[in-house]
Amino acid sequence: MxxxxxxxxxxxxxxxxxxxxxxxxxxxxxxxxxxxxxxxxxxxxxxxxxxxxxxxxxxxxxxxxxxxxxxxxxxxxxxxxxxxxxxxxxxxxxxxxxxxxxxxxxxxxxxxxxxxxxxxxxxxxxxxxxxxxxxxxxxxxxxxxxxxxxxxxxxxxxxxxxxxxxxxxxxxxxxxxxxxxxxxxxxxxxxxxxxxxxxxxxxxxxxxxxxxxxxxxxxxxxxxxxxxxxxxxxxxxxxxxxxxxAITPPPPPEGGTLRLNGKVLPPDVSMWWVMEQFKFKGNESISVYDDRDKEIKKLGFEDLMLAFYQYKQQKTHE
Ligand SMILES: Nc1ncnc2c1ncn2[C@@H]1O[C@H](COP(=O)(O)OP(=O)(O)O)[C@@H](O)[C@H]1O
Ligand SMILES: [Mg+2]
CATH class of the missing domain: 3.40.50.300 (P-loop containing nucleotide triphosphate hydrolases)
Known part of the structure:
Protein backbone atom coordinates (compact mmCIF):
# COMPACT_ATOMS: atom_id res chain seq x y z
CA MET A 1 0.00 0.00 0.00
CA ALA A 246 7.51 -11.73 20.84
CA ILE A 247 7.16 -15.49 21.16
CA THR A 248 3.73 -17.09 21.04
CA PRO A 249 2.91 -20.58 22.35
CA PRO A 250 2.89 -23.36 19.73
CA PRO A 251 -0.48 -23.81 18.03
CA PRO A 252 -2.60 -26.72 19.27
CA PRO A 253 -3.05 -29.79 17.03
CA GLU A 254 -5.70 -29.62 14.29
CA GLY A 255 -9.15 -29.27 15.83
CA GLY A 256 -7.74 -28.84 19.31
CA THR A 257 -7.62 -25.90 21.69
CA LEU A 258 -5.19 -24.54 24.24
CA ARG A 259 -6.69 -23.61 27.57
CA LEU A 260 -5.32 -22.08 30.69
CA ASN A 261 -7.17 -22.71 33.93
CA GLY A 262 -10.19 -23.65 31.83
CA LYS A 263 -10.16 -20.58 29.54
CA VAL A 264 -9.46 -20.98 25.80
CA LEU A 265 -6.38 -18.95 24.77
CA PRO A 266 -6.77 -16.43 21.94
CA PRO A 267 -4.56 -17.21 18.93
CA ASP A 268 -2.07 -14.35 19.23
CA VAL A 269 -1.21 -14.40 22.94
CA SER A 270 2.43 -13.95 23.83
CA MET A 271 4.49 -16.10 26.13
CA TRP A 272 4.49 -13.13 28.50
CA TRP A 273 0.70 -13.07 28.61
CA VAL A 274 0.56 -16.77 29.37
CA MET A 275 3.15 -16.39 32.13
CA GLU A 276 1.15 -13.58 33.66
CA GLN A 277 -1.90 -15.82 33.90
CA PHE A 278 -0.12 -18.16 36.24
CA LYS A 279 -0.96 -16.97 39.71
CA PHE A 280 1.39 -19.51 41.30
CA LYS A 281 -1.35 -21.01 43.39
CA GLY A 282 -1.56 -24.81 43.72
CA ASN A 283 -0.92 -26.89 40.63
CA GLU A 284 -1.99 -24.59 37.81
CA SER A 285 -1.45 -25.74 34.27
CA ILE A 286 -2.15 -25.10 30.61
CA SER A 287 -4.05 -27.92 29.02
CA VAL A 288 -4.23 -29.00 25.42
CA TYR A 289 -7.65 -30.33 24.40
CA ASP A 290 -8.55 -32.28 21.28
CA ASP A 291 -11.66 -31.66 19.18
CA ARG A 292 -13.79 -33.98 21.32
CA ASP A 293 -12.96 -31.82 24.30
CA LYS A 294 -10.70 -34.43 25.76
CA GLU A 295 -7.63 -33.31 27.62
CA ILE A 296 -4.54 -34.74 25.99
CA LYS A 297 -1.71 -32.83 27.61
CA LYS A 298 -1.06 -30.78 30.70
CA LEU A 299 1.79 -28.28 31.01
CA GLY A 300 2.97 -26.57 34.16
CA PHE A 301 5.03 -23.40 34.40
CA GLU A 302 8.31 -25.31 34.23
CA ASP A 303 7.25 -27.16 31.09
CA LEU A 304 6.46 -23.79 29.55
CA MET A 305 9.91 -22.44 30.38
CA LEU A 306 11.53 -25.54 28.90
CA ALA A 307 9.54 -25.17 25.68
CA PHE A 308 10.56 -21.50 25.54
CA TYR A 309 14.22 -22.42 25.97
CA GLN A 310 14.03 -25.07 23.24
CA TYR A 311 12.29 -22.67 20.86
CA LYS A 312 15.04 -20.11 21.41
CA GLN A 313 17.76 -22.67 20.76
CA GLN A 314 16.09 -23.73 17.56
CA LYS A 315 15.52 -20.12 16.38
CA THR A 316 19.09 -19.09 17.10
CA HIS A 317 20.42 -21.98 15.03
CA GLU A 318 18.11 -21.49 12.06
N1 LIG B 1 14.41 21.71 9.67
C1 LIG B 1 15.61 21.19 9.97
N2 LIG B 1 16.76 21.88 9.72
C2 LIG B 1 17.96 21.35 10.00
N3 LIG B 1 18.15 20.15 10.55
C3 LIG B 1 17.05 19.41 10.83
C4 LIG B 1 15.73 19.90 10.56
N4 LIG B 1 14.84 18.95 10.94
C5 LIG B 1 15.57 17.94 11.44
N5 LIG B 1 16.90 18.20 11.39
C6 LIG B 1 17.99 17.29 11.81
O1 LIG B 1 17.79 16.05 11.17
C7 LIG B 1 18.08 14.97 12.04
C8 LIG B 1 16.87 14.07 12.16
O2 LIG B 1 15.82 14.75 12.82
P1 LIG B 1 14.41 14.07 13.13
O3 LIG B 1 13.87 13.49 11.88
O4 LIG B 1 13.58 15.06 13.84
O5 LIG B 1 14.83 12.88 14.11
P2 LIG B 1 13.95 11.98 15.12
O6 LIG B 1 12.51 12.24 14.83
O7 LIG B 1 14.38 10.59 14.83
O8 LIG B 1 14.34 12.39 16.49
C9 LIG B 1 18.53 15.60 13.35
O9 LIG B 1 19.93 15.65 13.33
C10 LIG B 1 17.92 16.97 13.29
O10 LIG B 1 18.69 17.88 14.04
MG1 LIG C 1 11.01 12.98 16.16
Whole structure:
Protein backbone atom coordinates (compact mmCIF):
# COMPACT_ATOMS: atom_id res chain seq x y z
CA MET A 1 0.00 0.00 0.00
CA UNK A 2 2.91 2.35 0.77
CA UNK A 3 6.19 2.09 -1.06
CA UNK A 4 9.20 4.21 -0.14
CA UNK A 5 12.14 4.18 -2.56
CA UNK A 6 15.63 5.53 -1.79
CA UNK A 7 14.22 8.43 0.18
CA UNK A 8 16.65 11.11 1.44
CA UNK A 9 16.42 14.48 3.08
CA UNK A 10 19.46 16.68 3.53
CA UNK A 11 19.42 19.84 5.62
CA UNK A 12 22.61 21.53 4.42
CA UNK A 13 25.33 19.06 5.36
CA UNK A 14 23.09 17.03 7.69
CA UNK A 15 21.76 13.86 6.08
CA UNK A 16 18.64 13.61 8.25
CA UNK A 17 17.36 10.74 6.10
CA UNK A 18 19.86 8.94 3.93
CA UNK A 19 18.46 6.69 1.21
CA UNK A 20 15.87 4.55 2.94
CA UNK A 21 13.47 2.09 1.29
CA UNK A 22 10.60 0.13 2.80
CA UNK A 23 7.11 -1.14 2.01
CA UNK A 24 4.02 -1.22 4.17
CA UNK A 25 1.23 -3.67 3.43
CA UNK A 26 -2.43 -2.79 3.77
CA UNK A 27 -3.67 -2.96 7.40
CA UNK A 28 -0.13 -3.45 8.64
CA UNK A 29 1.43 -1.55 11.53
CA UNK A 30 5.02 -0.64 10.68
CA UNK A 31 7.17 0.91 13.39
CA UNK A 32 10.14 3.21 12.74
CA UNK A 33 12.34 2.66 15.78
CA UNK A 34 15.48 4.57 16.71
CA UNK A 35 17.09 7.03 19.09
CA UNK A 36 16.42 10.75 19.00
CA UNK A 37 17.77 12.46 15.86
CA UNK A 38 17.96 9.34 13.68
CA UNK A 39 15.49 10.73 11.14
CA UNK A 40 12.12 9.28 12.15
CA UNK A 41 10.06 12.48 12.17
CA UNK A 42 11.64 13.70 8.92
CA UNK A 43 10.73 10.37 7.28
CA UNK A 44 7.14 10.57 8.48
CA UNK A 45 6.73 14.16 7.29
CA UNK A 46 7.93 13.25 3.81
CA UNK A 47 5.04 10.76 3.58
CA UNK A 48 2.38 13.49 3.85
CA UNK A 49 4.53 16.13 2.14
CA UNK A 50 5.06 18.38 5.13
CA UNK A 51 8.71 18.00 4.08
CA UNK A 52 9.82 17.55 0.45
CA UNK A 53 12.55 14.94 -0.11
CA UNK A 54 15.99 15.72 -1.50
CA UNK A 55 15.94 12.40 -3.39
CA UNK A 56 13.66 9.42 -3.72
CA UNK A 57 10.01 8.58 -4.24
CA UNK A 58 6.96 7.62 -2.23
CA UNK A 59 3.99 5.74 -3.65
CA UNK A 60 0.69 5.38 -1.81
CA UNK A 61 -1.79 3.05 -3.51
CA UNK A 62 0.54 2.97 -6.54
CA UNK A 63 0.31 6.75 -6.93
CA UNK A 64 3.42 8.89 -6.73
CA UNK A 65 2.66 11.39 -3.98
CA UNK A 66 4.71 14.08 -5.78
CA UNK A 67 2.06 14.09 -8.47
CA UNK A 68 -0.77 14.83 -6.05
CA UNK A 69 -1.93 18.06 -4.46
CA UNK A 70 -0.65 18.00 -0.86
CA UNK A 71 -4.12 18.97 0.47
CA UNK A 72 -5.79 16.12 -1.39
CA UNK A 73 -3.07 13.68 -0.37
CA UNK A 74 -3.48 14.60 3.32
CA UNK A 75 -7.20 13.86 3.28
CA UNK A 76 -6.34 10.20 3.06
CA UNK A 77 -3.66 10.34 5.77
CA UNK A 78 -4.35 10.88 9.46
CA UNK A 79 -1.44 12.41 11.37
CA UNK A 80 -0.84 12.24 15.11
CA UNK A 81 1.89 14.75 15.93
CA UNK A 82 4.74 14.37 18.39
CA UNK A 83 3.57 15.89 21.75
CA UNK A 84 -0.02 15.57 20.47
CA UNK A 85 -0.02 18.96 18.65
CA UNK A 86 -3.49 19.99 19.84
CA UNK A 87 -4.47 23.64 19.40
CA UNK A 88 -4.49 25.11 22.92
CA UNK A 89 -7.16 27.72 22.19
CA UNK A 90 -9.58 25.23 20.63
CA UNK A 91 -11.77 23.06 22.82
CA UNK A 92 -11.55 19.27 22.60
CA UNK A 93 -14.62 19.23 20.37
CA UNK A 94 -13.20 21.93 18.08
CA UNK A 95 -9.82 20.18 17.86
CA UNK A 96 -11.41 16.92 16.77
CA UNK A 97 -13.70 18.67 14.27
CA UNK A 98 -10.97 20.54 12.37
CA UNK A 99 -10.82 18.22 9.35
CA UNK A 100 -14.61 17.73 8.98
CA UNK A 101 -15.00 21.52 9.09
CA UNK A 102 -12.46 21.87 6.28
CA UNK A 103 -14.36 19.24 4.34
CA UNK A 104 -17.65 21.11 4.90
CA UNK A 105 -19.47 18.26 6.62
CA UNK A 106 -22.81 19.35 7.98
CA UNK A 107 -23.11 20.13 11.68
CA UNK A 108 -25.17 17.07 12.62
CA UNK A 109 -22.74 14.72 10.89
CA UNK A 110 -19.77 16.32 12.68
CA UNK A 111 -21.46 16.09 16.07
CA UNK A 112 -22.36 12.48 15.50
CA UNK A 113 -18.85 11.48 14.45
CA UNK A 114 -17.18 13.40 17.30
CA UNK A 115 -19.38 11.77 19.95
CA UNK A 116 -18.85 8.37 18.40
CA UNK A 117 -15.07 8.79 18.62
CA UNK A 118 -15.16 10.13 22.17
CA UNK A 119 -17.02 7.04 23.22
CA UNK A 120 -14.69 4.65 21.39
CA UNK A 121 -11.66 6.33 22.93
CA UNK A 122 -13.14 6.27 26.43
CA UNK A 123 -13.40 10.04 26.77
CA UNK A 124 -16.40 11.45 28.60
CA UNK A 125 -18.74 13.80 26.69
CA UNK A 126 -18.10 16.33 29.46
CA UNK A 127 -14.70 17.03 27.90
CA UNK A 128 -16.17 18.39 24.66
CA UNK A 129 -16.01 22.00 25.79
CA UNK A 130 -12.82 21.73 27.80
CA UNK A 131 -9.41 23.00 26.63
CA UNK A 132 -6.52 20.54 26.07
CA UNK A 133 -4.42 21.81 29.00
CA UNK A 134 -7.22 20.82 31.38
CA UNK A 135 -6.77 17.17 30.40
CA UNK A 136 -4.23 14.58 31.56
CA UNK A 137 -1.45 13.50 29.18
CA UNK A 138 -3.27 10.26 28.40
CA UNK A 139 -6.51 12.09 27.62
CA UNK A 140 -4.69 14.56 25.36
CA UNK A 141 -3.20 11.65 23.41
CA UNK A 142 -6.67 10.19 22.95
CA UNK A 143 -7.95 13.52 21.61
CA UNK A 144 -4.98 13.68 19.21
CA UNK A 145 -5.86 10.19 17.99
CA UNK A 146 -9.55 11.11 17.64
CA UNK A 147 -8.59 14.13 15.55
CA UNK A 148 -6.49 11.97 13.22
CA UNK A 149 -9.24 9.34 12.87
CA UNK A 150 -12.23 11.60 12.44
CA UNK A 151 -12.48 11.51 8.63
CA UNK A 152 -11.64 7.78 8.58
CA UNK A 153 -8.45 8.02 6.47
CA UNK A 154 -7.03 4.66 5.30
CA UNK A 155 -3.47 5.62 6.35
CA UNK A 156 -2.38 6.82 9.78
CA UNK A 157 1.00 8.35 10.63
CA UNK A 158 1.80 8.52 14.34
CA UNK A 159 4.84 10.35 15.71
CA UNK A 160 5.78 9.15 19.21
CA UNK A 161 2.07 9.07 20.08
CA UNK A 162 2.63 7.68 23.56
CA UNK A 163 6.03 9.28 24.17
CA UNK A 164 5.03 11.67 26.93
CA UNK A 165 3.08 9.18 29.03
CA UNK A 166 4.07 7.47 32.28
CA UNK A 167 4.49 3.70 32.07
CA UNK A 168 1.20 2.78 33.73
CA UNK A 169 -0.86 5.02 31.45
CA UNK A 170 1.16 3.84 28.47
CA UNK A 171 0.44 0.16 29.16
CA UNK A 172 -3.27 0.94 29.45
CA UNK A 173 -3.37 2.94 26.22
CA UNK A 174 -1.38 0.24 24.37
CA UNK A 175 -4.03 -2.32 25.32
CA UNK A 176 -6.83 0.00 24.15
CA UNK A 177 -4.92 0.80 20.97
CA UNK A 178 -4.69 -2.87 20.08
CA UNK A 179 -8.38 -3.43 20.78
CA UNK A 180 -9.72 -0.42 18.84
CA UNK A 181 -11.74 -1.61 15.83
CA UNK A 182 -11.18 1.63 13.85
CA UNK A 183 -7.44 0.94 13.82
CA UNK A 184 -7.66 -2.62 12.55
CA UNK A 185 -8.54 -1.45 9.06
CA UNK A 186 -5.81 1.17 8.90
CA UNK A 187 -2.35 1.05 7.44
CA UNK A 188 -0.22 2.57 10.18
CA UNK A 189 3.31 3.91 10.35
CA UNK A 190 4.28 4.66 13.91
CA UNK A 191 7.45 6.31 15.15
CA UNK A 192 8.95 5.53 18.55
CA UNK A 193 12.23 5.41 20.45
CA UNK A 194 10.75 2.87 22.88
CA UNK A 195 11.87 -0.67 22.07
CA UNK A 196 9.15 -2.33 24.13
CA UNK A 197 6.47 -0.25 22.47
CA UNK A 198 7.82 -1.16 19.02
CA UNK A 199 7.70 -4.85 19.88
CA UNK A 200 4.27 -4.62 21.42
CA UNK A 201 2.55 -2.71 18.62
CA UNK A 202 4.56 -3.35 15.45
CA UNK A 203 3.84 -6.09 12.92
CA UNK A 204 7.21 -5.15 11.46
CA UNK A 205 9.95 -2.83 12.65
CA UNK A 206 12.48 -0.68 10.77
CA UNK A 207 15.38 -0.04 13.12
CA UNK A 208 17.02 3.26 12.13
CA UNK A 209 20.33 4.92 12.91
CA UNK A 210 21.72 8.18 11.52
CA UNK A 211 19.23 8.46 8.70
CA UNK A 212 19.51 4.85 7.56
CA UNK A 213 17.55 1.67 8.12
CA UNK A 214 19.86 -0.82 9.76
CA UNK A 215 17.39 -3.72 9.70
CA UNK A 216 13.74 -4.27 8.92
CA UNK A 217 11.73 -7.31 9.90
CA UNK A 218 9.32 -8.83 12.37
CA UNK A 219 10.14 -8.60 16.08
CA UNK A 220 11.37 -12.21 16.03
CA UNK A 221 13.57 -11.49 12.98
CA UNK A 222 15.30 -8.69 14.86
CA UNK A 223 15.69 -10.77 18.01
CA UNK A 224 16.90 -14.03 16.51
CA UNK A 225 18.51 -12.91 13.26
CA UNK A 226 20.05 -9.54 14.07
CA UNK A 227 21.95 -8.25 11.07
CA UNK A 228 24.82 -6.82 13.06
CA UNK A 229 26.18 -5.73 16.43
CA UNK A 230 24.18 -2.51 16.35
CA UNK A 231 20.86 -4.39 16.24
CA UNK A 232 22.02 -6.80 18.95
CA UNK A 233 23.15 -3.92 21.14
CA UNK A 234 19.92 -1.99 20.66
CA UNK A 235 17.85 -4.88 22.01
CA UNK A 236 20.31 -6.12 24.59
CA UNK A 237 19.05 -4.51 27.80
CA UNK A 238 15.48 -5.68 27.47
CA UNK A 239 16.18 -8.85 25.56
CA UNK A 240 14.53 -11.42 27.83
CA UNK A 241 11.35 -9.40 28.19
CA UNK A 242 11.22 -8.79 24.44
CA UNK A 243 11.59 -12.49 23.78
CA UNK A 244 8.75 -13.32 26.12
CA UNK A 245 6.59 -10.73 24.39
CA ALA A 246 7.51 -11.73 20.84
CA ILE A 247 7.16 -15.49 21.16
CA THR A 248 3.73 -17.09 21.04
CA PRO A 249 2.91 -20.58 22.35
CA PRO A 250 2.89 -23.36 19.73
CA PRO A 251 -0.48 -23.81 18.03
CA PRO A 252 -2.60 -26.72 19.27
CA PRO A 253 -3.05 -29.79 17.03
CA GLU A 254 -5.70 -29.62 14.29
CA GLY A 255 -9.15 -29.27 15.83
CA GLY A 256 -7.74 -28.84 19.31
CA THR A 257 -7.62 -25.90 21.69
CA LEU A 258 -5.19 -24.54 24.24
CA ARG A 259 -6.69 -23.61 27.57
CA LEU A 260 -5.32 -22.08 30.69
CA ASN A 261 -7.17 -22.71 33.93
CA GLY A 262 -10.19 -23.65 31.83
CA LYS A 263 -10.16 -20.58 29.54
CA VAL A 264 -9.46 -20.98 25.80
CA LEU A 265 -6.38 -18.95 24.77
CA PRO A 266 -6.77 -16.43 21.94
CA PRO A 267 -4.56 -17.21 18.93
CA ASP A 268 -2.07 -14.35 19.23
CA VAL A 269 -1.21 -14.40 22.94
CA SER A 270 2.43 -13.95 23.83
CA MET A 271 4.49 -16.10 26.13
CA TRP A 272 4.49 -13.13 28.50
CA TRP A 273 0.70 -13.07 28.61
CA VAL A 274 0.56 -16.77 29.37
CA MET A 275 3.15 -16.39 32.13
CA GLU A 276 1.15 -13.58 33.66
CA GLN A 277 -1.90 -15.82 33.90
CA PHE A 278 -0.12 -18.16 36.24
CA LYS A 279 -0.96 -16.97 39.71
CA PHE A 280 1.39 -19.51 41.30
CA LYS A 281 -1.35 -21.01 43.39
CA GLY A 282 -1.56 -24.81 43.72
CA ASN A 283 -0.92 -26.89 40.63
CA GLU A 284 -1.99 -24.59 37.81
CA SER A 285 -1.45 -25.74 34.27
CA ILE A 286 -2.15 -25.10 30.61
CA SER A 287 -4.05 -27.92 29.02
CA VAL A 288 -4.23 -29.00 25.42
CA TYR A 289 -7.65 -30.33 24.40
CA ASP A 290 -8.55 -32.28 21.28
CA ASP A 291 -11.66 -31.66 19.18
CA ARG A 292 -13.79 -33.98 21.32
CA ASP A 293 -12.96 -31.82 24.30
CA LYS A 294 -10.70 -34.43 25.76
CA GLU A 295 -7.63 -33.31 27.62
CA ILE A 296 -4.54 -34.74 25.99
CA LYS A 297 -1.71 -32.83 27.61
CA LYS A 298 -1.06 -30.78 30.70
CA LEU A 299 1.79 -28.28 31.01
CA GLY A 300 2.97 -26.57 34.16
CA PHE A 301 5.03 -23.40 34.40
CA GLU A 302 8.31 -25.31 34.23
CA ASP A 303 7.25 -27.16 31.09
CA LEU A 304 6.46 -23.79 29.55
CA MET A 305 9.91 -22.44 30.38
CA LEU A 306 11.53 -25.54 28.90
CA ALA A 307 9.54 -25.17 25.68
CA PHE A 308 10.56 -21.50 25.54
CA TYR A 309 14.22 -22.42 25.97
CA GLN A 310 14.03 -25.07 23.24
CA TYR A 311 12.29 -22.67 20.86
CA LYS A 312 15.04 -20.11 21.41
CA GLN A 313 17.76 -22.67 20.76
CA GLN A 314 16.09 -23.73 17.56
CA LYS A 315 15.52 -20.12 16.38
CA THR A 316 19.09 -19.09 17.10
CA HIS A 317 20.42 -21.98 15.03
CA GLU A 318 18.11 -21.49 12.06
N1 LIG B 1 14.41 21.71 9.67
C1 LIG B 1 15.61 21.19 9.97
N2 LIG B 1 16.76 21.88 9.72
C2 LIG B 1 17.96 21.35 10.00
N3 LIG B 1 18.15 20.15 10.55
C3 LIG B 1 17.05 19.41 10.83
C4 LIG B 1 15.73 19.90 10.56
N4 LIG B 1 14.84 18.95 10.94
C5 LIG B 1 15.57 17.94 11.44
N5 LIG B 1 16.90 18.20 11.39
C6 LIG B 1 17.99 17.29 11.81
O1 LIG B 1 17.79 16.05 11.17
C7 LIG B 1 18.08 14.97 12.04
C8 LIG B 1 16.87 14.07 12.16
O2 LIG B 1 15.82 14.75 12.82
P1 LIG B 1 14.41 14.07 13.13
O3 LIG B 1 13.87 13.49 11.88
O4 LIG B 1 13.58 15.06 13.84
O5 LIG B 1 14.83 12.88 14.11
P2 LIG B 1 13.95 11.98 15.12
O6 LIG B 1 12.51 12.24 14.83
O7 LIG B 1 14.38 10.59 14.83
O8 LIG B 1 14.34 12.39 16.49
C9 LIG B 1 18.53 15.60 13.35
O9 LIG B 1 19.93 15.65 13.33
C10 LIG B 1 17.92 16.97 13.29
O10 LIG B 1 18.69 17.88 14.04
MG1 LIG C 1 11.01 12.98 16.16
Missing amino acids: IKVEHLSKHFGKVKAVDGISFDVNEHENLVLLGTSGCGKTTTLKMLNRLIEPTHGKVFINNKNIQEQQPEILRRGIGYVLQNNGLFPHYTVGENIAIVPQLLNWDKKQIQHRVSELLEKLHLSKDYLNVYPNELSGGQQQRVGLARALVADPPVLLMDEPFGALDNVTKAKIHAEFKALDELKKKTIIMVTHDVQEAFELGDRICLMDRGRIIQQGTPTDLLFNPRNRFVEGFLKEQRLLLEFR
